[in-house]
Amino acid sequence: MLQREGSKTRKRSGRSSSTTITAALHTTLALTCSGFHRRPFIQGRPIITSTFLRMSFSSTAAAGASSPPFSGRKVHQSALALLPDPATPLYSSIQATRQAHDKHFRRWPPHINILYPFVPESEFEVVAQVLHQALASFTPIEDDCIMARVGYFEHYKSSCTAWLAPQTPEAAAVSNITNVGRKDFRPTPHPGIIELQATCQSAVPHCSDLSSSFGGQFTPHLSLGQFRTKGDVQKFIDSLNWEAQSFPVRNLFLLSREGPHDTFCVRFIVPLGGLGEIIKVDRPAFASLSVPPSTFKEGKNSTMKKNTGIPVTTIATHSLSPPDAEVDGSLLEGGGQILRVSVALATLLHKSLRIHSIRAGRNKPGLQPQHLAGVLLAAEISQSRLQHCVIGSTDMSIYPPAPTAMSSLPRCSFEAGPGTAGSVTLLLQASLPLLAFYSTFLPTASPPPIKLTLRGGTTVSHSPSIDYFIHITAPLLARIGLQTHTSIIRRGFFPQGGGQIEVNVTPRRSTSPLTPLVLTDPGQPTRILAFVAGIVNAGGEAQAQILDGLQATLAMAVGEVFGQSLPLKFEDNVWTQCAPHTEQQSHGRGGGGGGEGEERGAGWGTGSNKRARTRPKREVVHVLLVLETSTGCRLGADVLLDDLRRFNNARGGGHEGIEKAEQRHFCHTLASTLHGYHSAGACVDEHALDQILIYMALAKGTSRVRGPPRVMMTSKHMPTAIHVIQKLLGVAFTSAMEEGEDGTVVIEVAEGRAFTGAGDVEAVS
Numbered sequence: 001m002l003q004r005e006g007s008k009t010r011k012r013s014g015r016s017s018s019t020t021i022t023a024a025l026h027t028t029l030a031l032t033c034s035g036f037h038r039r040p041f042i043q044g045r046p047i048i049t050s051t052f053l054r055m056s057f058s059s060t061a062a063a064g065a066s067s068p069p070f071s072g073r074k075v076h077q078s079a080l081a082l083l084p085d086p087a088t089p090l091y092s093s094i095q096a097t098r099q100a101h102d103k104h105f106r107r108w109p110p111h112i113n114i115l116y117p118f119v120p121e122s123e124f125e126v127v128a129q130v131l132h133q134a135l136a137s138f139t140p141i142e143d144d145c146i147m148a149r150v151g152y153f154e155h156y157k158s159s160c161t162a163w164l165a166p167q168t169p170e171a172a173a174v175s176n177i178t179n180v181g182r183k184d185f186r187p188t189p190h191p192g193i194i195e196l197q198a199t200c201q202s203a204v205p206h207c208s209d210l211s212s213s214f215g216g217q218f219t220p221h222l223s224l225g226q227f228r229t230k231g232d233v234q235k236f237i238d239s240l241n242w243e244a245q246s247f248p249v250r251n252l253f254l255l256s257r258e259g260p261h262d263t264f265c266v267r268f269i270v271p272l273g274g275l276g277e278i279i280k281v282d283r284p285a286f287a288s289l290s291v292p293p294s295t296f297k298e299g300k301n302s303t304m305k306k307n308t309g310i311p312v313t314t315i316a317t318h319s320l321s322p323p324d325a326e327v328d329g330s331l332l333e334g335g336g337q338i339l340r341v342s343v344a345l346a347t348l349l350h351k352s353l354r355i356h357s358i359r360a361g362r363n364k365p366g367l368q369p370q371h372l373a374g375v376l377l378a379a380e381i382s383q384s385r386l387q388h389c390v391i392g393s394t395d396m397s398i399y400p401p402a403p404t405a406m407s408s409l410p411r412c413s414f415e416a417g418p419g420t421a422g423s424v425t426l427l428l429q430a431s432l433p434l435l436a437f438y439s440t441f442l443p444t445a446s447p448p449p450i451k452l453t454l455r456g457g458t459t460v461s462h463s464p465s466i467d468y469f470i471h472i473t474a475p476l477l478a479r480i481g482l483q484t485h486t487s488i489i490r491r492g493f494f495p496q497g498g499g500q501i502e503v504n505v506t507p508r509r510s511t512s513p514l515t516p517l518v519l520t521d522p523g524q525p526t527r528i529l530a531f532v533a534g535i536v537n538a539g540g541e542a543q544a545q546i547l548d549g550l551q552a553t554l555a556m557a558v559g560e561v562f563g564q565s566l567p568l569k570f571e572d573n574v575w576t577q578c579a580p581h582t583e584q585q586s587h588g589r590g591g592g593g594g595g596e597g598e599e600r601g602a603g604w605g606t607g608s609n610k611r612a613r614t615r616p617k618r619e620v621v622h623v624l625l626v627l628e629t630s631t632g633c634r635l636g637a638d639v640l641l642d643d644l645r646r647f648n649n650a651r652g653g654g655h656e657g658i659e660k661a662e663q664r665h666f667c668h669t670l671a672s673t674l675h676g677y678h679s680a681g682a683c684v685d686e687h688a689l690d691q692i693l694i695y696m697a698l699a700k701g702t703s704r705v706r707g708p709p710r711v712m713m714t715s716k717h718m719p720t721a722i723h724v725i726q727k728l729l730g731v732a733f734t735s736a737m738e739e740g741e742d743g744t745v746v747i748e749v750a751e752g753r754a755f756t757g758a759g760d761v762e763a764v765s
Helices: 089-101 121-134 169-173 191-203 230-240 336-348 369-382 424-436 466-479 541-562 660-679 686-698 717-729
Strands: 018-021 031-033 040-042 055-058 078-082 112-115 146-154 160-167 222-227 251-256 265-271 294-296 302-304 311-313 325-328 353-356 385-387 395-399 413-416 450-456 483-490 499-506 525-536 568-576 620-629 634-641 703-709 733-737 744-749
Touching: 078 121, 089 222, 089 413, 112 191, 121 191, 121 251, 121 265, 146 169, 146 222, 146 230, 160 169, 160 230, 222 230, 325 336, 325 717, 336 353, 336 369, 336 395, 336 424, 336 686, 336 717, 369 385, 369 395, 369 413, 369 424, 413 424, 424 450, 424 466, 424 499, 424 686, 466 483, 466 525, 466 620, 466 634, 466 686, 525 541, 525 660, 541 568, 541 620, 541 660, 620 660, 634 660, 634 686, 686 703, 686 717, 686 744, 717 733, 717 744
Parallel strands: 325 353, 413 450, 525 568
Antiparallel strands: 018 055, 031 040, 078 112, 078 251, 146 160, 160 222, 251 265, 302 311, 353 395, 385 395, 450 499, 483 499, 525 620, 620 634, 703 744, 733 744
């Protein structure tokens, strides 16, 4: 048996015929599958679950057996691999790169294959025993393995794969390259991993494909992406600017997938050096999922490796305690807002939280991809652990670390997306309070600016559009001291999704709370802003006629409803769909999100250069009206037209013009909504009101905002947010309705929390 250098040689003794598999709570890989067209997606964020079972099984493996106690089959649906710890910066850096370049991002976690193809999953219990015995004297690799250099393979099909090489610091410090042939660039690998693979192959000798491929020798590599030519991969490597990061090797992971389109998930964990028992990972309770439980334990503290600046995490063995607070997710609106507000407050206060009956008020209760993505993003920002956080779960818990256990290394960027057309603005609602007070997660009073990249739907039903955030929500946040700047990289509509935004956030200093928000004087109307975005099949003059007609109809509706001629600023970003089998994406006359926003790139889809499908994407147009007043108030009303067939000219069957009656109807409805808000004395509309409540409670001093009449409110979001905030933050709201049937609602926080983050995490009664 091969052994690590410096370890003592010893003969293996016989082992018991039964092994107890003990379940524990650890931090996991962020793998999940969505039910959306039954395609899996992976978030690259830590998930935690406690669905392990304590059980035992009998192994047919006997020490010294002449042949392996399992069949000689090997399949491509399973693998033996090394995985990076998702709680480390290495994992986040890898996933950010893979998401942009690796076509297997959704199928595989970041990994280094040791044996692939591997034995069928039905033989995992037995082979895990064999490997556990074979590696009992193998010393885990702790501090002398780093990911520092990038190599590449050039394949016979004129494609290249870039990958990270696990190396010793000494090998990474010099230009020590092992080339097999003239096509490849291979940094010298860590000898311990070479030895580990040889030991595993000796234990499972028929799985020798990796040592017989790639020039006849095993090359440990963690794939980052695929490229068309050698020049492309070299440009990628030159531009990557990769920094060396620690890659400890303590466990082997047995992974499998059920079908060709499913995600590889951890099934067994085999510790190296006999330092623990084999862990069997239970399958999730939902048949369509492949969510692995945690495999790593968060370190008690993070130290710096001497003279390298590489964080080294130590393993802790503590278990999760009962949560500090509990929230009923079925109360009032019973939807996703309870989840977003409660998770944000719990992480800011460093209080563990359990949420049960999640989204019980919805037709499809439980966590869906967009909600899961928001929780994962909040957990990544706050370095929290999660429990039972899987698609469909109606009961989950989050465990933020104590302030003294936080990492000392600040992050300057975060990325998230549900893998569907889920709303990016709802992800923003879940994460923005945490980024506003990012100092609470750092030992510094002046956190760096943060860039948040979100992917999904920028304009979808039942959620604010990105234009609404830019032109209404963001200016309100700026009034209380939270500065953001949003760029629309791509627009995404349901069901295709594919949108992307970048939000640059300037966190508050730890000594500077938010200023109170006072909006009680609606003022006089000064102008109307109109923002139009969407996808149409028309082009050229036909599209111009549509937009010119819409602009004229809006101006007419505003004049009729308000009884005066208000200036109307019209901006459109309506994009023309590609004709079948073309590679061009063209846009209409519009451009720019206007105001603080910035827009660039293609208007729809994923931004791929692949040819369009023969079947056109569904047409959609979104119209947002914003009323500005003399006191700085902004009121919004919008409509999403997701079926333009009813607006087509009946005789032409195409976009010869939008039906004037329908056009006048929705334009008049939007203008009437704004007029109703303002004539009642409202200073914010209902959607802005429920979004700013959490910031009013966190601010210093007295905040007072005049909202719309209750008869104009279409949801229970406002009372729901107030209930959760009062429960978790201990801040009292008062709500008063003015006299009269159409009286506005005045929401007041007499004394905000004056939250700063630093030292402001005491218990809330």
